[in-house]
Amino acid sequence: MERPGVEISGSKLGDPERMCFPPRSKSASDWVARDLRRERMDCDSEEQPFLSEVVDGNETEPPRKTTTRWACGWGPSLGMLLLGFILAMVFALTALSFGLANTAPIEQNDQDGEIAADYDSSADGQTTQTDHILYKENIPITPALRSASEYILSPTWDYQSPPTVREYDWVITNAVLNPDGVFRPMVLINNQFPGPLVEINEGDTLIFHISNQGVNATSMHFHGMFQNGTNAMDGTVGVTQCPIAPGSNYTYKFEVKGQSGTYWYHAHHSAQASDGLLGPMVVHARNEKTVLQRLSYATDRVVMVQDHYHNTTAELLMDYLQPGRENDEPVPDSALINGQGTRDCKDFPGRSCNSTLLGTQSFAILRGSRHRLRFINVGAFAEFQIEVDEHPFYVTEVDGTDVSPEPFHRLNILPAQRYSIVLEANSTSNDAFWLRARMVTHCFRRENSHMKEDIRAIVRYTDHGDQTTNSLSPEPTSSSWDETIEVICRDLNTSTLHPVVKQDAVPSDGFVPLRANFMTGAWRLTRGFFNGSNWHMNVTSPTLHRFLDARSKLTSLDNADSSFGINTQLFDPTQDFVLQTRGIRTLDLAINNFDDGAHPFHLHGHKFFVLTPSLKGYPPKPEDLPQYLDETGALENPLRRDTVTVGGYQWVIIRVVLDNPGMWAFHCHNSWHAEAGMVMQMLVRGEDVGRSQVGQVERELCTREHVTRGGKPDDSIWFGQFGRPRE
Ligand SMILES: [Cu+2]
Secondary structure: OOOOOOOOOOOOOOOHHHOOOOOOOOOOOHHHHHHHHHHHHHHOOOOOOEEEEEEEOOOOOOOOOEEEEEEOOOOOOHHHHHHHHHHHHHHHHHHHHHHHHOHHHHHHOOEEEEEEEEEEEOOOOOEEEEEEEEEEEOOOOOOEEOOHHHHEOOOOOOOOOOOEEEEEEEEEEEEEEOOOOEOEEEEEEOOEEOOOOEEEEOOOEEEEEEEEOOOOOEOOEEEOOOOOOOHHHOOOEOOOEOOEOOOEEEEEEEEOOOOOEEEEEEOOOOOHHHHOOEEEEEEEOOOHHHHHOOOOOOEEEEEEEEEEOOOOHHHHHHHHOOOOOOOOOOOOOEEEEOOEOOOOHHHOOOOOEOOOOOOOOEEEEEOOOEEEEEEEEOOOOOOEEEEEOOOOEEEEEEOOEEEEEEEEOEEEEOOOOEEEEEEEOOOOOOOEEEEEEEEOHHHOOOOOOOOOOEEEEEEEEEOOOOOOOOOOOOOOOOOOOOOOOOOOOOOOOOOOOOEOOOOOOOOOOEEEEEEEEEEEOHHHOEEEEEOOEOOOOOOOOOHHHHHHHOHHHHHOOOOOOOOEEEOOOOOOOOOOOEEEEOOOEEEEEEEEEOOOOOEEEEEOOOOEEEOOOOEEOOOOOHHHHHHHHHHOOOOOOOOEEOEEEEOOOEEEEEEEEEOOOEEEEEEEOOHHHHHOOOEEEEEEOHHHHOOOOOOHHHHHHOOOOOOOOOOOOOHHHHOOOOOOOOO
16 A cells, blocks of 8 residues: 555654744734644744744835745754854745745745744754745635636646745635526535635645634535545534534645645535635655656646536435435536636626626646646536547546546546546647536436536637636537547546556455335434444544543454454444444455445545446455455556446445554435435544543533534424425
8 A cells, every 4th residue: 555554643643843833913803813832832842943044025016925034943942052053044045945835835825824944853864954834815705706717736836845834824604696587595615615725735734724614513624635644624514523613714725645646625514615715735746747746747727627507505405304305305406617607697697696797617738738727626516528520538537536637528526536637738629628627417316497518618729828818709610529428427437547566455354234225214314324324423522532531442343353343332233333443454345336326435544446437236255355355457557546436226245454543434425315314424443532531622512612613504494394396
């Protein structure tokens, strides 16, 4: 596997002796100051940071950037202090070049940043430099749609910059906004939708200060991040944390190690992500362009696609979860690309609507060059099929795994999945081409007369390398591919896609059959199940906390000698289905879908080997599986990803090396299905997890006023009712 198991007993962000935090700007709010006091306690035994140099920004403009450099003293003696000072000055000069190189992404993100250099003593006594960047975004006064130009990756990105601490301030607020023209209540990060691009290098440490000034409690999950050693930072309400209550704050802090590629972040509480709490995240590998990506490319950008609803997720959940709504998921109204679409306001009489400032997005690419587009489905429900007229493309990355390029005409992508494509601007027929993204409507249970199922962007050639185009340029006249469109909800056929970094599937320790389905029970409530278990989230007592607080946590498997099993001693398996492992276990999960809908299943904290495509019928018996996998060549460098789709009445076998200690959610990433309870958990290396404790801040989070606001409706509100008739 790509990464070794790591004991969780060690301090994730280094021991306090190596921690050093920058002076904050005076504009920092009280909560920042409070957090800073907490951080400073870590350095109390050390010398306080001292300022060594200040470089101001361009005087002809408002000072967008302030570069602040300092060194952190690390020894109590005068001699050590002097040595530290000399080293700091030497390295500050070196750091200047790194710092200047690092200004590019900040400009691109339109974020103010303070850049600083920390100095760490490595184990061999050598002093190494760590940059420290504060991303302080210019928050617009009025709610705004974020400029699509922010999702173009930095053309001057420094892949070799030293490990950097990147620190973000995100303020969450409620506002009314019109992503496709129709105004609706939304939840915004820094008063904009979607959230900002987080662009980092593998090895960086990330700090997100979340100030929840919205009306509901919330959380933030960084999808696909291993969170190795920082399970409590996984952001999953009911599993690893209590939500961040309205009017309060929480700081996520973790190191990104052993992974790179395209990811995203989103609220992991109720279905709030689709109210606006989401954004893209790109982790650059040092060898991304020299080894991992086999095709060179001139430009690199994120293209988020999503379904969009004109109602809030709270309204939609109240409708979907009520009695008598069997498999009747909310049907979207529009599709968005990078958070924007365009609807004709005449189609929405009686609704507040303004689409005059919205237009078709245009991606300018240099003629004759290759270009990378990182697609992310950040939607709640809809699968998208994407194509670029007259351009075949190569798929080069799947869920953070770089793959050998394979040609496709169309891309199928389900919620939470990511695919990078590389296309070449080599057509001679036109200068502009439609990029078509179409929701696969065959998976919707009913008609929505308001729905516009497709959205287009323009891929326009330029001759000068500009990344923006004139909106007055004529529309494309290009033609789509003539294959029939997709009518089945299923993953892209990934059988030809194999990782660039080869890794045959490691031997398995065991076989776990999983049965995912929907059932209708008391009060005609239809709910999602794993092996007969329907997840009931406990908002103020997440399973990780319950496990850590339990006396029996070290021997809580039914069979004390078994290496894996369902923990029924501590958790009620009818509503908390927790598969617990001891030691590092590699398990084959046979996921059987006994439902007619497709489910994109996501495992937190891990990637897994995809050993089979989604197939009809039944998987091989455990005793026949080794021969089956051998005969199908499934073990030879299979695709590794974190979200796999099991089609209706089909099955998939994945193999996962459960080496990352923690309580991890495994769930359908269709937001409606997850809220209907199609969630289970994996308690990996329970004996190691059990040696840690619930943090003081994390425990206090559970006690804050209004912490329970914003969750899905409790089943009990339906008892004695029959639901509303379908309109
Ligand atoms: Cu599902």
